[in-house]
Amino acid sequence: MIFVLTIIAFLTLATAAVALALRNLIHSALLLTVSWSGIAAFYLWAGAEFVAFAQILIYVGAISMVVLFAVLLTRRSRDDFAIAPESVGRAVSALIAGGAVLGVLFGAVVSTRLPDPPTSAPVVTVRRLGLQLMSPHAAALLVVGALLTVALLGAVVLAATARRDATEDAG
Amino acid sequence: MNLSPLHLCLLFSSALFCIGLIGALCRSNTILVLLGVELMLNAANLNFIAFWRFGPAPSAETGVIFVLFSIAVAAAEAAVGLALVISIYRHQQNIRLQEANRLKG
Numbered sequence: 001m002i003f004v005l006t007i008i009a010f011l012t013l014a015t016a017a018v019a020l021a022l023r024n025l026i027h028s029a030l031l032l033t034v035s036w037s038g039i040a041a042f043y044l045w046a047g048a049e050f051v052a053f054a055q056i057l058i059y060v061g062a063i064s065m066v067v068l069f070a071v072l073l074t075r076r077s078r079d080d081f082a083i084a085p086e087s088v089g090r091a092v093s094a095l096i097a098g099g100a101v102l103g104v105l106f107g108a109v110v111s112t113r114l115p116d117p118p119t120s121a122p123v124v125t126v127r128r129l130g131l132q133l134m135s136p137h138a139a140a141l142l143v144v145g146a147l148l149t150v151a152l153l154g155a156v157v158l159a160a161t162a163r164r165d166a167t168e169d170a171g
Numbered sequence: 172m173n174l175s176p177l178h179l180c181l182l183f184s185s186a187l188f189c190i191g192l193i194g195a196l197c198r199s200n201t202i203l204v205l206l207g208v209e210l211m212l213n214a215a216n217l218n219f220i221a222f223w224r225f226g227p228a229p230s231a232e233t234g235v236i237f238v239l240f241s242i243a244v245a246a247a248e249a250a251v252g253l254a255l256v257i258s259i260y261r262h263q264q265n266i267r268l269q270e271a272n273r274l275k276g
Contacts, residue, residue, distance in 0.1 A: 002176060009183040016187060016210055020194030025202060032206055039213050042183075046224040051216075051238050058242055063209070063249045070202055070253040074260040086199055094197030098189045105185035114177050117225040124232050132232045133239075144243045151247035155254035161261065 004045055012038030025071045033064045047121040050129055180221035188214035201259065201266040205252045212245045 012035050019031035036059040043052035133141055174182075191210030198204055216238050223234020260266050 002179065005176065005179055005183070009179070009186075013183070013186050013190060016190045016194075020190060020198065020203060020207060020210075025200065028203060028206070032210075035210070036213070039187075039217065042180075042217060043220055046180075046220050048220050048223070048235050048238070051220065051235055051242075054239060054242055058246050059209075059213075063246065066249060066253050067202065067206065070256050073257055074202070074266050076264065086197055090199075091197045094193050097196060098193035101192060102185065102189040105189070106182060109178060109181045109185060110174070114175060114225075115227040117175060117177060121224060122231055124235055129232055129235060132236060137236060140240060144240055148243060148247050151251050155250040158251070159254040159257045161258065 005042070008038055008041050008045060012042070026068070029064060029067045029071060032067075033060050036060050036064070048124070050124070050126055175225070177221055177225035180217065180225065184214040184217035184221065187211075187217065199268045201256045201268055201271070202253070204268065205249070205256065208252075209245065209249060212241070212248075216241050216245075 015031045015035040015038065019028045019035060022028045022031070036055065040052045040055040040060070043049075043055060188211050191207040191214065193207075194210065195204045195207030198207070219234045219238045219241070223238075226234075256266055259271050263270060
């Protein structure tokens with residue numbers, strides 16, 4: 001059980017780190033898809049199947065496609081995928097800041113005594129999840145629906161401004 | 172020192188959070204910064220599931236429902252973020268963060 005968790009964690013962390021270090025944006029987006037699949041595998045390992053499949057549908061399916069479209073729409077020439085290297089000072093300071101946060105978090109987690117885990121995993125069926133979502137959390141579900149509608153309409157409005165206005169402003 | 176599975180899950184999620192943080196801080200490409208933020212959000216979701224599974228008083232569905240709502244909000248955030256990236260590209264033909272320093276359109 002711990003062995004499987006270690007493999008999943010190693011795969012997820014390695015692909016995420018390599019994806020954020022690469023200079024080719026398409027490769028980064030595809031490697032992050034692997035990383036998100038690793039997180040879905042973690043959810044499956046922990047026994048939250050519904051969340052795992054939601055993660056695969058939303059992240060591996062939808063968000064990775066949106067990211068790929070954004071990469072393709074914002075390149076400057078036909079084969080301009082590689083981006084210029086970052087400045088060394090910026091990378092070093094980011095590594096120092098991230099390493100400090102990592103050290104603080106690891107120290108806090110390792111030095112905390114956590115209660116013993118329950119022997120059996122909590123069982124959650126899709127039927128019970130649906131009943132919970134529809135009766136006690138119905139208001140939150142409606143709010144999330146409204147939020148998604150407004151956010152996606154706003155995204156369309158932001159991204160689909162008339163091309164003519166932009167060129168007129170530039171000219 | 173004996174680490175429980177909950178400890179390992181928390182270490183996993185803090186490492187993922189820090190990878191996202193370093194990526195968001197050191198890259199100057201807007202899309203990569205957004206992906207770093209997404210990784211940090213995913214690390215938070217990992218913590219919800221870890222505490223739901225191994226926590227002291229597991230209630231039946233609370234953690235799972237929290238993660239579902241969190242994923243929905245993250246999807247909305249990614250859509251708006253990438254629309255902003257495309258709109259920045261329209262204005263200055265470039266998505267480097269250093270050059271997006273004007274409020275004027």
